[in-house]
Amino acid sequence: METGCRRRGPDDTSMKILVCVKQVQDTESPIEIANGGQWINEEGHIAFRMNRYDEFALEEAVLIRESLGDVIVDTISVGQQRSGSTLKKSLEKGAANGIHILLETTGYCPPSLTAALIADYARDKSYDIILCGVMAEDDMQCQVGPLIAARLGFPCAVSVVKEAISPDRKTITVECELEGGINETIALPMPCLLTIQSGINRPRYPSLSNVLRAKDQKLLTIQANVGPLSLKPEQLVSISYPEKGTKGLIITGTAEQKAEQLLTILHEQSLI
Amino acid sequence: MERILAILDTIANKPAPSGFELINFAEQFADTFSLDIQVVVAGSSIVDVAEKASCYGHDVMGLEHNSLTHPNPDFLAKAVIPLIDDIKPRYVCFQHTMRGCQMAAHLSARLNMTCITAVQSFNAVGDIPVFRRSLFNGKLTIDLSPTTEQSVLTILPGAFAPADSSAVPRNPGTVVIRKISDIDSPCRPLSMSESTEETVRLEESDVIISAGRGIGAQENLELIREVARLFPNSAVGASRIICDQKWLPYAHQVGVTGKTVSPRLYMACGISGSQQHISGMKGSQIIVAINTDPQAAIFSISDYIIIEDLKTFLPTLMQKHKELYK
Numbered sequence: 133m134e135t136g137c138r139r140r141g142p143d144d145t146s147m148k149i150l151v152c153v154k155q156v157q158d159t160e161s162p163i164e165i166a167n168g169g170q171w172i173n174e175e176g177h178i179a180f181r182m183n184r185y186d187e188f189a190l191e192e193a194v195l196i197r198e199s200l201g202d203v204i205v206d207t208i209s210v211g212q213q214r215s216g217s218t219l220k221k222s223l224e225k226g227a228a229n230g231i232h233i234l235l236e237t238t239g240y241c242p243p244s245l246t247a248a249l250i251a252d253y254a255r256d257k258s259y260d261i262i263l264c265g266v267m268a269e270d271d272m273q274c275q276v277g278p279l280i281a282a283r284l285g286f287p288c289a290v291s292v293v294k295e296a297i298s299p300d301r302k303t304i305t306v307e308c309e310l311e312g313g314i315n316e317t318i319a320l321p322m323p324c325l326l327t328i329q330s331g332i333n334r335p336r337y338p339s340l341s342n343v344l345r346a347k348d349q350k351l352l353t354i355q356a357n358v359g360p361l362s363l364k365p366e367q368l369v370s371i372s373y374p375e376k377g378t379k380g381l382i383i384t385g386t387a388e389q390k391a392e393q394l395l396t397i398l399h400e401q402s403l404i
Numbered sequence: 405m406e407r408i409l410a411i412l413d414t415i416a417n418k419p420a421p422s423g424f425e426l427i428n429f430a431e432q433f434a435d436t437f438s439l440d441i442q443v444v445v446a447g448s449s450i451v452d453v454a455e456k457a458s459c460y461g462h463d464v465m466g467l468e469h470n471s472l473t474h475p476n477p478d479f480l481a482k483a484v485i486p487l488i489d490d491i492k493p494r495y496v497c498f499q500h501t502m503r504g505c506q507m508a509a510h511l512s513a514r515l516n517m518t519c520i521t522a523v524q525s526f527n528a529v530g531d532i533p534v535f536r537r538s539l540f541n542g543k544l545t546i547d548l549s550p551t552t553e554q555s556v557l558t559i560l561p562g563a564f565a566p567a568d569s570s571a572v573p574r575n576p577g578t579v580v581i582r583k584i585s586d587i588d589s590p591c592r593p594l595s596m597s598e599s600t601e602e603t604v605r606l607e608e609s610d611v612i613i614s615a616g617r618g619i620g621a622q623e624n625l626e627l628i629r630e631v632a633r634l635f636p637n638s639a640v641g642a643s644r645i646i647c648d649q650k651w652l653p654y655a656h657q658v659g660v661t662g663k664t665v666s667p668r669l670y671m672a673c674g675i676s677g678s679q680q681h682i683s684g685m686k687g688s689q690i691i692v693a694i695n696t697d698p699q700a701a702i703f704s705i706s707d708y709i710i711i712e713d714l715k716t717f718l719p720t721l722m723q724k725h726k727e728l729y730k
């Protein structure tokens with residue numbers, strides 16, 4: 133039997149949750165174009181970390197486990213070798229197993245590919261809930277979650293800021309955030325997929341015992357099998373730096389000089 | 405002629421705030437690639453919106469079902485599949501809202517169409533469209549092209565102005581209302597609620613000093629408050645990250661899921677300038693940004709750019725103000 137694969141009997145009420153975690157470059161790292169305008173320079177000074185929305189998704193899964201008890205929380209990530217460190221982090225934060233779909237290619241990764249790989253892994257693993265972040269901070273596609281749901285035929289709710297599982301563990305009621313402070317309440321049957329919005333909880337710091345456990349634990353690494361997927365994703369033409377806004381004035385000098393100049397400007401505009 | 409299907413976002417049988425921007429995009433795109441426009445609106449009672457949308461001169465189809473009173477993207481995505489099979493549009497476009505993204509993903513997976521999201525502009529290379537969107541929180545832009553006969557697009561709110569139905573005299577398009585038969589969608593929208601907590605009237609302030617994650621610690625909000633006190637009728641605003649951490653109540657949040665403001669002065673302190681934040685404050689008269697990262701996207705919409713650590717710069721600003729103006 134494959135690791136993580138488990139068929140359930142009629143009395144088995146335990147639950148399985150899969151959390152999709154993406155490794156992203158820290159947005160404050162300087163970013164420079166490389167590969168002839170086809171991608172960025174990933175060497176050197178770029179820091180990689182877990183997508184923040186996925187931290188909220190993972191925390192929500194751990195909270196569900198803490199309140200219901202018999203729940204298994206797995207995490208999955210598609211990416212290069214380095215994504216392994218983000219999966220390790222997820223173990224430190226409380227996931228039971230980390231699954232690494234190893235995709236060696238660098239460069240733009242279409243969401244349809246990521247989603248197809250995750251859906252293929254999850255298909256026969258009887259997960260009750262799949263959680264994603266509402267978006268990845270680097271590419272902001274907001275696609276991978278609903279794509280996985282469509283591929284698996286799961287109902288899906290996006291931008292979830294609150295969830296409650298029914299006592300019979302068959303349905304989940306969620307609050308989805310629309311724009312401008314409006315929330316919508318939706319009920320959906322499980323299995324289902326939710327994308328989690330920030331603010332739903334307060335992601336915890338890893339506990340020492342989890343850090344120690346994660347150190348020794350192996351990830352389940354699976355080579356991505358892209359061949360049979362027959363996807364027709366969007367094609368990258370090129371990457372460029374945004375056109376500089378022409379209107380902005382860069383205030384220069386020492387901090388004192390900058391402060392003085394700013395005050396002068398605000399004074400001239402009769403703001404102070 | 406080939407068609408572009410523009411599926412407008414509606415909430416409770418009303419067009420969403422950025423709804424009619426999609427018509428403007430569709431018109432510009434249809435002009436470039438010689439397409440006909442078919443507008444789609446959906447709800448439980450949608451005639452009024454359909455008629456309003458038809459004033460732009462394009463044919464409108466209203467899809468009606470009781471399950472569409474509240475936004476129900478799972479249901480609606482499934483409901484437009486037969487329509488796409490029927491009229492075979494070359495492009496299907498949505499607003500890049502969470503619901504639009506969900507529907508776009510559903511269609512692209514089910515119908516194996518290329519999907520390009522958060523489109524800000526487009527170009528034609530021969531007869532192939534190249535769509536531009538941003539990457540890495542606005543630090544780069546990426547150009548993408550579809551590879552399938554039919555493709556799905558989501559258009560970034562704010563990238564195109566709302567279409568102006570009075571600009572050129574137009575004959576209203578035809579309106580057809582279609583009742584949708586039952587669809588196998590297990591999502592059940594139950595209700596909608598609005599946040600009533602109101603602790604600050606950001607929209608009414610002349611000056612907003614806003615804090616982002618760059619403030620580093622909750623104590624540093626005091627710096628922001630002190631700067632705000634320099635101005636009459638001022639308020640403290642914040643990025644979502646600050647409100648998520650409950651450092652400030654939700655009413656202070658500026659952006660798509662917070663307030664849309666247009667004060668005389670907006671000072672962004674330690675805010676990177678994500679699209680979701682910018683869409684709520686880009687209408688401000690004067691924008692000043694203070695950030696340590698010279699590549700921060702907020703600078704691209706700022707009038708005055710200050711590359712400094714706010715934790716040292718704001719105290720300096722207060723000090724100078726004391727010296728010069730008191």
Ligand SMILES: Cc1cc2nc3c(=O)[nH]c(=O)nc-3n(C[C@H](O)[C@H](O)[C@H](O)COP(=O)(O)OP(=O)(O)OC[C@H]3O[C@@H](n4cnc5c(N)ncnc54)[C@H](O)[C@@H]3O)c2cc1C
Pocket residue numbers: 159160266267291502615616617618619620642643644645646657658659660661662663673674675676677678679680681684694695696697700712713714715
């Ligand atoms: C559906 C959806 C809706 C959203 N709605 C909103 C919304 O309404 N409003 C909103 O704000 N966000 C919203 N977001 C979140 C948004 O995408 C960003 O995550 C958020 O705006 C980032 O906040 P920030 O700029 O404070 O933090 P970051 O992006 O982390 O930026 C922090 C900045 O501070 C700078 N910095 C760090 N230290 C210092 C220092 N000492 N001095 C000066 N600068 C410093 C850094 O260089 C960086 O640019 C939404 C996201 C989604 C998916």
Ligand SMILES: Nc1ncnc2c1ncn2[C@@H]1O[C@H](COP(=O)(O)O)[C@@H](O)[C@H]1O
Pocket residue numbers: 152153154155183185186208209210211243246263264265266267268269271272273274275276277
């Ligand atoms: N490479 C990846 N590996 C695992 N999960 C991912 C990956 N890319 C995206 N996701 C998940 O999908 C969500 C949305 O990503 P996106 O559609 O790229 O905005 C993220 O928050 C993750 O939960």
